[in-house]
Amino acid sequence: MTDGDEQAPAVSGGAPRRRRGWPLWTALALVLALVACGVPGVLLLGLVGDAAGRPAAGRDGDPAAAARRLGLRMTAQLDRQASALLGGDRAGFLAVAEPAARPDLTRRYAALRALRVTVWQPAAVDGRPGEWRLAVTVRYCFVVPGCTPSTVEIGTRWHLVGEEPRLLAVEESRAKPAGARPWEVSDLAVAVGKRTVVATTPALRARLPGLLAQAEAAATVADRYALTGTPPDRYLVLYAGRAEWQRWYGGGRPKWTAGYAVGVGGGHHDVVLNAQSVTSAGVDDLLRHELTHAASLPDHGYSDRSSWWLVEGLAEYAGADGQPVGRYEGLAEVRTLVHGGWNGRLDSLAPADDAGDDRVGGSYGVGYLAVRHLVDRYGEQRVLDFFRTVVHEHRSLDDAADQMFGERWSALHDDCVAYVRAVAG
Template sequence: MVAALLTLSVGVPVVLLAGGASDVEVGEPATAASPTENPTTAAARQVAERITAQLDKQAAALLGGDRSAFAAIAATAVRPELRRRFDALRALRVTHWQGRPSGLPTSAGRAGEWRVSIEFRYCFVVPNCQPSPMVVETRWRDGAEPRLLTLLKSKSSATVNGRYNGQPGALPWEVSKLAVLVGKRVMVASTPAHRDRLPGLLKRAEAAAKVADTYVVTGTAPDLYRVFYAGRKEWERWYGGDQPEWGAGYAINVGGGHHEVVLAPETLDYGPGLDELLRHELAHTASLPDKDYWDNSAWWLIEGLAEHAGADGQSVARYEGLVPTRRLVQDDWNGKLDKLMPADDAPHEQVAGNYGIAYLAFRHLVDRFGEERAFAFFKAVVYDLRPPAQTTEEIFGQSWASLRKECAAYVRKAVR
């Protein structure tokens, strides 16, 4: 049952290397030194200037398709890794790439060697997208043209320079060879071992994107939906790999207003369930804000909207999760919605019931008040971080206590 396997990864959700040819500002560590500046600080600033020049050369090589020049800024031992990353980024049709030191370099403990965090910003396919940021740790040997000695993979982080709520773990193109197809609204990617599955996945994802486009809560639809299909090894490595045991897919924030969808191993064999999964996850991409600051009490609303998209207008009676939802409701559900988020190790049937309650509660809002007001409520709670008790009077004309009881009654009636 697909609904039992859907999951949203939020708030952990962004990383490779190189400077770029763009007007987008990233960091300004290389400003002119003050005459009274500490000599150590002045030296670090000069190193940052030289590293920035190398990153700019590398960005120009990436955007210009020069694989050798992209790897040339690094020591010999690092170049094979850079060439692999170059191939993955070119497959993803990188359109913007820029790297800048994030703060000043510090001594790496050996003469002439420096450590520094590098912030990269990038776009795929779309030339003028809002770039996604990522920060990685690096080590360099200084000189007229510094050489990259170490490039770490990105790690999960609570913040990226205060600009948005964190970055995920290692991105697919940091750790894997990739095969990629691009359609009108969707880019799909996986490892070369699954290359032959991509045309079918792209066709189905394009259909799901048409549905997801109607779930934009505010602003405009995503400029491009990004879907990555993970094999078993990739599922445990991509984006940190820390997913619930019951998860079959998730949408993860990579910054710059972008969420990427990851499909778990074997989901391509779900049959019609794959279409529901794609609609669900792409609806997350369309509906969620760039700032992932909500708490777990909003889980039912976030997942209820996505389940509604997954159902795509079918009657409640045809919802696949009705049986496990009935069991959960008749067992010990207390009628509340703010504690529905399942534990990572929760039994599959319980998870299916949690998703089912979320779907039915959101379905009631849509059926009674219409999508416009249901979306306004979603925006108030998820975007503006307002408790439901502060919003239901102005949006729905009744108290949250009254509306919650109404939603609970609808759920109980639907599963009889």
């Protein structure tokens, strides 16, 4: 279920607590293009200037030439580091860095090796001049070689020791909406399946076998809702403890959220579950719900709050996995919402961040019932085509209903609401 951030376009998916609980001279920046064949990989790199932070110049006084030479040395450092990473040489990986940077790099190295990184490729592009701190774009993939990479921006700091550039620090990414990736900031324990990768902290390692099995089962359902025609290469599921929930991907989710899907570029959405809210009984439908977001949402998520009911309704429909309507566990909250002053508009269903559990659960349930009614009437494929037209192509509900169903949306809307009220009793 959604976490209430549907207006932050790369973030969607979640569950209410009840359920699952960036010129002095031309300089050089470096971008890491990571294509990992084994599982997720990450990043580091930097930029230019002299030890006092001034533009560097060669003996001929040409700062641009000096920048090129320094850039080549930095690239060589990063190439050596990449080779060490792929070869399992931790000492070689750390050798490019100053002692102060090594604890953080040691943890990153361990996380990357646990994630089975197999390809690590640095490349140089124009960057920001005259600075020691630079935001670096990193392109990376999970599991499958040749995929469309996800992207992340990180800060790096460098200085010169003689003629050698030395890495001082790699900062965590802070760009919204995704924020810091778990593999940037945490030790990770990882389990890998055919369709999913599940990661958590070492303290929660014991949950990995069960979570992996449940994620693999949920992936077979979510794959059916891949609107691009091809399911994600792998679904990445992160199981967050209390501290990690507040830090991974920027934290700050509504209190009622038990899970969410966050867009990380390249058509990928990472799924995060809140270990403090997820119950054993609710994890299966939560995984089906969130992995369906990962399969069905466009690269940059969605931004039209009025389509919240459709996005979440489809994910709830997938989460229910064909069970009879009468067994949907949110029916009590639906009744409370329907008989508690709801205005009968699907476009007003999205709950506020501070909404109570009944309001949240009722909103999800109404979305589910509306989508269920459309599926029962027109079939899954036509509803998926309707979803694609509205959420991916940004067409109006009126246009989409006319094109896909041959009906006016106003009439269909009223039919859906009547169905919801009938089920609520």
